[in-house]
Amino acid sequence: MGIGMRVFISWSGQASRMCAEALRDWLPYMNQAIEPFVSSQDISKGERGLDKIANELNDCTYGIVCVTRENQSAPWINFESGALSRELGKSMLAPFLLDLAVKDLTGPVAQFQATESSSKSDVWALVKSMNSKCDPNVDGERLEVVFNRFWTDLDESLIKVRAAQPENDTPVRETPDILNELVALVREQTLQIRSLESRVQSSRDVNSSTRYTIDYDPYEARAQDERELQRQRINRFAGAVARVVGQEHMMEMRIKTENDVQFTVTPEGLEIAQAQVEELQAVASKYRIGGTIALPGRKGQWVSMAPF
Incomplete structure (x- = not known):
């Protein structure tokens, strides 16, 4: 007999709450092992104690954050996203974008693999990811049939939620802003790759019994500098x-x-x-x-x- 997969759905604000409730009702159709949890209190009001959040996280194996243009910078959305990713890992946390595109997502939550709710292919990818972590999981072909059968139900519910929102004047991100963020991410990845290369090279040198080197290794020196900087940061x-x-x-x-x-x-x-x-x-x-x-x-x- 399989074990249910508890899914913590985070929200802040009226539209985000309605989105979370729509997901709560819809996801179990994809796999009956999915057990969504949606809190009954608005996180922006701070009425849920941190111990309550921690207890729920202990029982959850997947997290979804319902993000809108209005709440994407809300402190509690970012706090719960951080708590979820720390407990579950980045691959188990999915921002679910109600009324914005991935390119317009900003703040800490932007580092996660987001799902655009209006994109059928995006939501299908999210469903497949969740199903793969369920015990038991549903056969791929059967899952796709079920998804296609129920997709319209979710899509229509979310269309109503978007239509009920007041006009939002949050500006769309400009192309230079997006490019600057991409450059920063690429630089960060480059540093991480170089650090990894230095560790691999260092391991090879230590484990070699036939060859020794005293050549200066700039990658190793950079790694030592990074470790010192990390110690100071801590x-x-x-x-x-x-x-x-x-x-x-x-x-x-x-x-x-x-x-x-x-x-x-x-x-x-x-x-x-x-x-x-x-x-x-x-x-x-x-x-x-x-x-x-x-x-x-x-x-x-x-x-x-x-x-x-």
């Missing part, structure tokens, strides 16, 4: 977190990865962190480092920070 991040929570409440810091730091604090420190979660998220976004703030042994509640 130290600055930890200092900023301590200033928000209070140095006297900090007990221990544990670096899990270069982008994931765990802090152990006193009960008073946790209360401060819960009250200052937006400021802590701003710190995490600034340094692109995520983490958690919890009591010793991660007992009880904790505060999660996403790295964007």
Whole structure:
């Protein structure tokens, strides 16, 4: 017998909520193992506690964020996107664009593989991705038949949601802005590739028993510089977190990865962190480092920070 796949659907604002509810009702037709979760409270009002979000995330294996022109820069949309990606991984999080194109998507959520809700092929790709992670999954040919049968239902529901929205004067992104973002992404990927090449070369040198080299390796030197910069960035991040929570409440810091730091604090420190979660998220976004703030042994509640 298969295990249901819990899907966390995040939303903010009236149109986004209606989109989330339409997906909640429609997705189980694609695969009965899909179990969508849509919260009953608007995240923009901050009425859902962070511990509630964390508990739901623990049970979810896929995340969908319903994005509109109006809410794409909303702090809570970006917070939940970060929390979802941190728990599930980038490949398990899909921004679902109600009334904008991928090229007009901005902010932290733009780094994920987005789905344009008005594109049948885009939604089909999302359905196939979700089905592949279900247990059991539906046969490809049968899934396509079901999708084609029910696509009109979802499309018509979303058309009504878009039609009910007031006119939005959010400008469409200009071509130079999009090109600048692409250049930045390419540069970042180039640095990552060079860093990987240096690690591979270093591993080969260490494991070689027949040849030694003392040649200067500029890639290795760059990798060492990057590690030092990363260490400094983590130290600055930890200092900023301590200033928000209070140095006297900090007990221990544990670096899990270069982008994931765990802090152990006193009960008073946790209360401060819960009250200052937006400021802590701003710190995490600034340094692109995520983490958690919890009591010793991660007992009880904790505060999660996403790295964007």
